[in-house]
Amino acid sequence: MQSFTEENYIKAIYKLIEANGNTVSTNSIAEKMNTKAASVTDMLKKLYTKKLINYKKYQGVTLTTKGEKTALNIIRKHRLWEMFLVEKLDFKWDEVHDVAEQLEHIDSDKLIEQIDKFLNYPKVDPHGDPIPDAKGKLNVTKSQVLSKFNKNDVCVMTGVVDHSPSFLQYLDKSGINLGIEIQIKDVVLFDRSLQITINKNTAIFISNEVAKNILVIKKNYKKNSLKV
Amino acid sequence: MQSFTEENYIKAIYKLIEANGNTVSTNSIAEKMNTKAASVTDMLKKLYTKKLINYKKYQGVTLTTKGEKTALNIIRKHRLWEMFLVEKLDFKWDEVHDVAEQLEHIDSDKLIEQIDKFLNYPKVDPHGDPIPDAKGKLNVTKSQVLSKFNKNDVCVMTGVVDHSPSFLQYLDKSGINLGIEIQIKDVVLFDRSLQITINKNTAIFISNEVAKNILVIKKNYKKNSLKV
DNA sequence: ATTATATTTTAGACTAGCCTAAATTTTATT
DNA sequence: AATAAAATTTAGGCTAGTCTAAAATATAAT
Ligand SMILES: [Mn+2]
Ligand SMILES: [Mn+2]
Ligand SMILES: [Mn+2]
Ligand SMILES: [Mn+2]
Numbered sequence: 001m002q003s004f005t006e007e008n009y010i011k012a013i014y015k016l017i018e019a020n021g022n023t024v025s026t027n028s029i030a031e032k033m034n035t036k037a038a039s040v041t042d043m044l045k046k047l048y049t050k051k052l053i054n055y056k057k058y059q060g061v062t063l064t065t066k067g068e069k070t071a072l073n074i075i076r077k078h079r080l081w082e083m084f085l086v087e088k089l090d091f092k093w094d095e096v097h098d099v100a101e102q103l104e105h106i107d108s109d110k111l112i113e114q115i116d117k118f119l120n121y122p123k124v125d126p127h128g129d130p131i132p133d134a135k136g137k138l139n140v141t142k143s144q145v146l147s148k149f150n151k152n153d154v155c156v157m158t159g160v161v162d163h164s165p166s167f168l169q170y171l172d173k174s175g176i177n178l179g180i181e182i183q184i185k186d187v188v189l190f191d192r193s194l195q196i197t198i199n200k201n202t203a204i205f206i207s208n209e210v211a212k213n214i215l216v217i218k219k220n221y222k223k224n225s226l227k228v
Numbered sequence: 229m230q231s232f233t234e235e236n237y238i239k240a241i242y243k244l245i246e247a248n249g250n251t252v253s254t255n256s257i258a259e260k261m262n263t264k265a266a267s268v269t270d271m272l273k274k275l276y277t278k279k280l281i282n283y284k285k286y287q288g289v290t291l292t293t294k295g296e297k298t299a300l301n302i303i304r305k306h307r308l309w310e311m312f313l314v315e316k317l318d319f320k321w322d323e324v325h326d327v328a329e330q331l332e333h334i335d336s337d338k339l340i341e342q343i344d345k346f347l348n349y350p351k352v353d354p355h356g357d358p359i360p361d362a363k364g365k366l367n368v369t370k371s372q373v374l375s376k377f378n379k380n381d382v383c384v385m386t387g388v389v390d391h392s393p394s395f396l397q398y399l400d401k402s403g404i405n406l407g408i409e410i411q412i413k414d415v416v417l418f419d420r421s422l423q424i425t426i427n428k429n430t431a432i433f434i435s436n437e438v439a440k441n442i443l444v445i446k447k448n449y450k451k452n453s454l455k456v
Numbered sequence: 457a458t459t460a461t462a463t464t465t466t467a468g469a470c471t472a473g474c475c476t477a478a479a480t481t482t483t484a485t486t
Numbered sequence: 487a488a489t490a491a492a493a494t495t496t497a498g499g500c501t502a503g504t505c506t507a508a509a510a511t512a513t514a515a516t
Contacts, residue, residue, distance in 0.1 A: 005473065026494055039474050041495055046472085058481060058494060089342035099336045106334075108327045114317035233503065254464055267504055269465055274502090286464060286511060 002050075004105045007074050009033060009043050010052060011104075013063055014071035023060035072136040078104040079125035079132075080115050086126040087119060093126040094168035127168075128159025128178050128215060144218075146182065147192065147211035154183045155216035162213040171214075174204060182216060230278075232333045235302050237261065237271050238280060239332075241291060242299035251288035300364040306332040307353035307360075308343050314354040315347060321354040322396035355396075356387025356406050356443060372446075374410065375420065375439035382411045383444035390441040399442075402432060410444060 002010070012032045016024040026044070030037045048055040052067035063071060081103040085091035091099075106112075113134065116122075123139065124130050130139040143158045157180050160167065171177065175198050185203050186195035192208040206214075230238070240260045244252040254272070258265045276283040280295035291299060309331040313319035319327075334340075341362065344350075351367065352358055358367040371386045385408050388395065399405070403426050413431050414423040420436040434442075 003472080027492095035473090036475065037494065038476080038496080042473070085339070089339070089346060091338070091342070095338070099334070099339055102334050102336070106327070106330050108330070110319070110323070111313070111317070111327055114319070118317060231502080255462095263503090264505065265464065266466080266506080270503075 001107065002052075002070065006043070006047065006050075006052075007070070007105055009040075009047065010063070010067055010071050011074050011078075013053065013061060014068065014075070017063065023062050025060055029061070069136045072132040072138060074104050076132040076134075076136070077106070077112050079129055080112060080119065080122070082125045082127070083119050083122050083131070084115055087122075092168075092172070094165040094172070096126060097163060097165075124159075126178075127163055128157075141215075142217065143215035145212050146184075146194070146214040146216050147208055149184055149216070149218065151184055151187050154181060154219040156181055156219055157214060157216050159215035160213055161215060167210075167213060170210075174206070175201075176206075176214065181219065182214075229335065230280075230298065234271070234275065234278075234280075235298070235333055237268075237275065238291070238295055238299050239302050239306075241281065241289060242296065242303070245291065251290050253288055257289070297364045300360040300366060302332050303366075304360040304362075304364070305334070305340055307357055308340060308347065308350070310353045310355070311347050311350050311359070312343055315350075320396075320400070322393040322400070324354060325391060325393075352387075354406075355391055356385075369443075370445065371443035373440050374412075374422070374442040374444050375436055377412055377444070377446065379412055379415050382409060382447040384409055384447055385442060385444050387443035388441055389443060395438075395441060398438070402434070403429075404434075404442065409447065410442075 009029070012029055013024055016028055016032060020028070026037050026040045029044075030040045033040065044053065044055050044061060047053045047067070051064055052070060054062045054064055078100045081100045082096040085096045085099060086093060116134070122131060128141075128143075130141055132138040141158065145161065146155065146157075149155060157176065157178055159178070160171070176182075180198050181200065183197045183200070184194055185197055188194070192211075194206050194208070194211050195203050196206060197203050237257070240257055241252055244256055244260060248256070254265050254268045257272075258268045261268065272281065272283050272289060275281045275295070279292055280298060282290045282292055306328045309328045310321075310324040313324045313327060314321060344362070350359060356369075356371075358369055360366045369386065373389065374383065374385075377383060385404065385406055387406070388399070404410075408426050409428070411425045411428070412422055413425060416422075420439075422434050422436070422439050423431050424434060425431050
């Protein structure tokens with residue numbers, strides 16, 4: 001069994017690898033964990049003796065199979081709890097993160113399996129992030145950021161990059177939620193800001209910065225897909 | 229804000245006072261917390277500086293108003309979580325305690341108020357223990373142990389004294405649950421074991437030790453009560 | 457009223473996690 | 487290739503919470 005602190009380090013390492021590929025540096029962990037590099041080095045030694053990470057001095061860090069399984073289990077719990085809070089307790093998607101940061105450390109297999117069942121085995125969390133299954137299997141998402149698409153493209157929103165409350169609240173206020181259909185009506189060349197419609201309603205403007213934080217899947221990509 | 233450890237000490241002190249009256253000794257806290265007296269003394273100094281307990285060297289301990297409020301809030305959370313586990317996640321009453329010991333430390337007012345609402349504001353937990361309200365108000369229970377009653381008395385079961393899984397499982401197996409009507413058919417003078425009926429069914433025997441751990445309220449005590 | 461026993465506190469030490477400052481190693485730049 | 491800069495690790499120290507052993511105090515027994 002790991003301490004809360006160890007679990008948070010493992011999750012941080014997992015997310016850094018997911019975001020930036022292969023190995024991860026001491027400094028980047030320190031930044032993500034809001035600690036100092038010296039503290040990270042101490043913890044890396046400990047995680048190494050517990051066989052959770054591969055670590056050689058000055059060489060950066062990767063997760064072992066055991067470490068990755070551990071990380072995915074924490075992420076599974078985090079996302080299921082977020083889903084529970086939104087679906088059952090009327091939390092907004094910008095309110096769940098801090099509570100889930102605590103709940104993800106509760107140690108009870110039965111609890112998390114029952115929560116999963118209670119929610120009817122959801123595939124994604126309130127932010128569109130995939131929920132690993134009990135064996136640690138994670139569906140890879142093929143979403144892309146909205147800013148990559150062009151005039152007249154039609155997409156469905158599937159997630160967000162930035163998870164901050166302020167960004168999520170801005171999306172709420174703008175009527176931008178998971179599942180909406182977004183059509184790009186115009187792209188301003190100067191700053192790549194977008195004019196879009198949501199579910200074919202009146203158009204709104206969003207900045208390129210916003211578009212870079214909205215994940216979508218392009219609609220009607222396959223010729224033989226259903227046109228509704 | 230308190231650490232998990234501090235919260236557990238405060239709850240232990242509250243329960244010892246509740247069980248044994250007025251002040252509580254260093255040794256009794258050590259026993260309940262599975263620590264040594266020296267560790268308790270250290271913690272008492274800390275809780276005193278935080279104004280959570282009244283403490284003078286060698287004189288025993290009581291809770292301040294602030295300490296009692298803290299204790300009741302932790303107990304509120306513990307019991308609401310137990311209720312949630314039983315009512316919504318199909319846990320048995322003997323399975324909830326260890327998980328609730330973890331969940332009671334989750335820090336979120338909104339979470340616990342929403343859980344309360346989700347459960348429709350229950351008054352007692354799965355073991356019949358009263359749930360303090362958000363202001364820390366606790367309904368005093370007038371239940372008594374079944375062993376105090378006599379032949380032909382009719383009671384309703386309202387709670388348990390012993391909360392151990394083995395005792396709770398024994399009760400399950402014997403059909404003894406909260407809300408059942410218990411009639412004392414016979415009392416064996418030699419060992420004060422009881423022959424009882426449950427909801428007027430065929431009689432079973434229980435030991436005095438078991439009867440001392442079952443809480444009940446006597447039925448039809450008032451002459452003008454409803455006879456169903 | 458002394459003495460003996462039990463309880464509680466203090467003293468000193470340990471681990472987990474964190475820090476700053478200094479030393480080491482790697483990487484980048486001339 | 488030599489040097490400068492950046493990244494990382496080590497050294498030493500701090501707090502929370504724990505322990506054992508010893509000292510102090512309170513309680514019980516003569
Ligand atoms: Mn989150
Ligand atoms: Mn999420
Ligand atoms: Mn309990
Ligand atoms: Mn209970």
